[in-house]
Amino acid sequence: xxxxxxxxxxxxxxxxxxxxxxxxxxxxxxxxxxxxxxxxxxxxxxxxxxxxxxxxxxxxxxxxxxxxxxxxxxxxxxxxxxxxxxxxxxxxxxxxxxxxxxxxxxxxxxxxxxxxxxxxxxxxxxxxxxxxxxxxxxxxxxxxxxxxxxxxxxxxxxxxxxxxxxxxxxxxxxxxxxxxxxxxxxxxxxxxxxxxxxxxxxxxxxxxxxxxxxxxxxxxxxxxxxxxxxxxxxxxxxxxxxxxxxxxxxxxxxxxxxxxxxxxxxxxxxxxxxxxxxxxxxxxxxxxxxxxxxxxxxxxxxxxxxxxxxxxxxxxxxxxxxxxxxxxxxxxxxxx
Numbered sequence: 001x002x003x004x005x006x007x008x009x010x011x012x013x014x015x016x017x018x019x020x021x022x023x024x025x026x027x028x029x030x031x032x033x034x035x036x037x038x039x040x041x042x043x044x045x046x047x048x049x050x051x052x053x054x055x056x057x058x059x060x061x062x063x064x065x066x067x068x069x070x071x072x073x074x075x076x077x078x079x080x081x082x083x084x085x086x087x088x089x090x091x092x093x094x095x096x097x098x099x100x101x102x103x104x105x106x107x108x109x110x111x112x113x114x115x116x117x118x119x120x121x122x123x124x125x126x127x128x129x130x131x132x133x134x135x136x137x138x139x140x141x142x143x144x145x146x147x148x149x150x151x152x153x154x155x156x157x158x159x160x161x162x163x164x165x166x167x168x169x170x171x172x173x174x175x176x177x178x179x180x181x182x183x184x185x186x187x188x189x190x191x192x193x194x195x196x197x198x199x200x201x202x203x204x205x206x207x208x209x210x211x212x213x214x215x216x217x218x219x220x221x222x223x224x225x226x227x228x229x230x231x232x233x234x235x236x237x238x239x240x241x242x243x244x245x246x247x248x249x250x251x252x253x254x255x256x257x258x259x260x261x262x263x264x265x266x267x268x269x270x271x272x273x274x275x276x277x278x279x280x281x282x283x284x285x286x287x288x289x290x291x292x293x294x295x296x297x298x299x300x301x302x303x304x305x306x307x308x309x310x311x312x313x314x315x316x317x318x319x320x321x322x323x324x325x326x327x328x329x330x331x332x333x334x335x336x
Contacts, residue, residue, distance in 0.1 A: 006033035013109035108138035108203030145178035165297030170304035183214035195227030225249030
């Protein structure tokens with residue numbers, strides 16, 4: 001059943017790829033269930049990214065591990081058709097997302113976009129001449145947050161946490177399952193708000209979450225800082241969950257949530273703790289005291305698996321380390 005559900009997610013996502021999507025949906029269920037991303041680049045082979053390897057779609061409609069003359073090449077008309085379908089034939093309606101480089105699809109799937117930037121006063125306002133589409137398949141795994149949840153402890157002792165990891169390691173999948181479990185009483189009565197800026201956690205469509213996030217309040221499309229403040233003011237949450245934190249406004253918002261007695265659990269891109277603390281504003285965010293614990297996930301080959309969990313004292317050590325590579329190697333050694 002799990003394989004069938006994952007293949008169905010693949011089919012849902014590739015419905016926005018036009019004629020190419022029809023070919024992809026004819027692949028065997030076992031293949032469709034394993035694909036994490038579909039990568040299309042103008043004039044280049046169609047790539048299916050799985051955990052640990054890439055497959056190539058051939059002209060015969062089957063997959064190959066070798067790239068040769070027999071592989072199917074994505075042509076610009078196919079990209080233009082897919083872009084139109086991704087935007088529901090209304091590029092203007094998705095202007096805000098497009099200028100950020102992505103469009104979130106029904107079901108929480110995300111199409112990352114490459115093209116030529118249109119600038120106005122030095123700011124990207126649009127993309128033209130789309131040259132690449134990276135379609136990331138959203139997955140739901142019940143139990144994906146089990147390891148992370150166990151490390152958080154009881155509801156009474158639960159505090160804010162950062163979930164760090166490289167792209168494709170399952171951060172959003174874990175957050176989604178964590179929201180479901182917490183709001184459904186895994187640690188006792190817990191009011192949970194999701195600030196879903198990119199629409200990937202709950203995948204709200206016309207006001208209804210497409211993903212199972214339990215009994216959560218969902219603020220869809222809100223910038224994280226503004227959404228956190230709105231939730232604190234109006235929804236009385238115990239926990240706020242959001243994706244990809246890291247901006248200056250985010251730091252102010254999480255500090256305000258801490259003062260209101262609300263825990264924030266958020267993800268951040270980083271393949272190590274050194275990389276996490278090297279990111280702009282992350283030190284400021286940790287200095288608020290809102291995140292006394294952090295988890296580092298394994299890579300793409302083991303999505304959703306916790307590699308190491310760090311408590312408050314260790315995080316203080318990370319903040320004090322600075323640029324001393326030897327000390328970083330010592331601290332990150334147990335996560336290797």
